Amino acid sequence: MLPRCLRRLSAPLRASYPGRPGHPARDTSALAQATAVLQGELEGIQAAGTWKSERIITSKQGPHISVEGSRGDILNFCANNYLGLSSHPAVIEAGVAALQQYGAGLSSVRFICGTQDLHKALEKKIAQFHEREDAILYASCFDANAGLFEVLLTPEDAVLSDELNHASIIDGIRLCKAQKYRYRHLDLDDLENKLKQAQSQRLRVIVTDGVFSMDGDVAPLRGLCDLAERYAALVFIDECHATGFLGERGRGTDELLGVMNRVHIINSTLGKALGGAAGGYTVGPKPLIDLLRQRSRPYLFSNTLPPPVVGCASKALDLLMASNQIAQSMAAKTKRFRSGMAQAGFTISGADHPICPVMLGDARLASQIAEDMLKRGIYVVGFSFPVVPRGKARIRVQISAAHSDDDIDRCVDAFRDVGRLHGVVP
Incomplete structure (x- = not known):
């Protein structure tokens, strides 16, 4: 039983708490209205035949x-398990070893207390794999796309985006204040027209998926890079559906089309071909990566990747760099x-x-x-x-x-x- 002094203090709290005896029930009319609206949306999805059910897998990912x-x-x-590495014995073993040595996670973001040597080693390995100066890890490539454009671009700049780019790119571009241009899918003529319109801006960034995930078509990077050089623009590609298996050594679309030295910024994922767990990254010039570490919100306000995920991805990269x-x-x-x-x-x-x-x-x-x-x-x-x-x-x-x-x-x-x-x- 509570002491008398605590009972005196708790009495008014009990009286004022919604739903307690002696107090009117909380007004639920707003909740009821919202529920009806949501239920109507769900019924519309079902009626249209676009309801998305989730099947339950009871085994490892694999063929x-x-x-x-x-x-x-x-x-x-x-599955996006392009290389079959999600259940590769060496990848699993590396994840287990990282779990045992470094624990389940860091319980924090990296600038506070969340960087371990295996994270830095993986970033160095990713930069080496893509033959760029530096790399930064994110919890997902969605976060990498959400965190890039707001940091890189201001109202003085322009971003030119393929109309069928991934939803995460679209959302990331919405967050920035640059002048926004959307060009027709894979249409270099339309892109050139938009570049001409954007010539008064300070920076121009052409943004495209390397491979478009819903259609399986490949961006025309050679022509795109030609336009970028003609109109002084940077080139960004999202390589989630290319990293690890396109190109002679699996480096991606830029290797496949012979423009590795002409693409400036790459975002990609560890959650598909590179082990299939989670995580994303940006690779590019070191000043850009340094600035992302200082200002990119998904990086600054999200926990870093769990060590087992880092271990699995690192081993996947080892396998790819050892043999094509x-x-x-x-x-x-x-x-x-x-x-x-x-x-x-x-x-x-x-x-x-x-x-x-x-x-x-x-x-x-x-x-x-x-x-x-x-x-x-x-x-x-x-x-x-x-x-x-x-x-x-x-x-x-x-x-x-x-x-x-x-x-x-x-x-x-x-x-x-x-x-x-x-x-x-x-």
């Missing part, structure tokens, strides 16, 4: 997985799938990239085909608005170096059967 509610071995064709064999294996596997699907009568967007969007148009159809594919042991997901434009729903198939030829052929055969069932292919 073969277990999915809750499905029997037997499931072939996974919807895994990266080079992607081309043949990608060609096998694309050729098989084209012969079956499907329309596949993009070209020569392991992102292989099966274009279907109708959101409900894409969802139904994905469900029927799972019944045949193939895990794929339908993409619809707002992830892609209305009327351009698709199933985005992603090829991994860990897929065998038999895996790919089985996927194509299942698509052919399901496509015929729905009248999509003859």
Whole structure:
């Protein structure tokens, strides 16, 4: 029982606390109104056929997985695990070793008490991998994109962005006060017109995905860099769907197209080909990286990456820098799938990239085909608005170096059967 003095103090608190006996219940009309609005939005999503369910995986990430509610071995064709390193034994071992040596996490942001030597070593390794001066780690590439443009650009500057750039780039650009220009997708003529309009600005930055994740198409970096040099602009590329497997050594789109020394800033991820856990980064000139450490809000106000994630990513980079064999294996596997699907009568967007969007148009159809594919042991997901434009729903198939030829052929055969069932292919 509380002492008498504490009982006297607690009595008025009890009387004033909402929902306590003797006090009117809290007015819930605002909450009820908000709930009705939200419920209406959810019902609209379901009616449009664009509801996005989350399947539950009960195994490691890999080409073969277990999915809750499905029997037997499931072939996974919807992961960003391009190089199959998410469950590579050496990558897992490195993560465990980092956990044992450095613990689960830093419990803080880096400028307070959150930098360890393995973080600095990974940043140095990333800069070396991309052949740039310096690198800075973030909790995700979304954070890297959110943290860059606000620091780099002022109202005196201009940013020129491809209209189909990733949502994180769009959000990052919204945060800055630069003059904003959006050019038509992959359209160098339109970009040049926008560059001419931006000549009075102090700095001009051309911003593009290296590979566009929903379409599998590659930015025309050679022409883009030509324009950048003609109109004194910087070039930024997001390489999340290129780092580790595009180019002769897997360095990315800039290596693939021979412009490594002409692209100035790169943002990319550790959460796809480079181990598949989490984390993102910016690489570029050292003065830019130094300034990001001083002013980039996602860096200054978010905990640093957990040591096990750093250990896994570091080992993934070691494997890539030791051999380009895994990266080079992607081309043949990608060609096998694309050729098989084209012969079956499907329309596949993009070209020569392991992102292989099966274009279907109708959101409900894409969802139904994905469900029927799972019944045949193939895990794929339908993409619809707002992830892609209305009327351009698709199933985005992603090829991994860990897929065998038999895996790919089985996927194509299942698509052919399901496509015929729905009248999509003859």
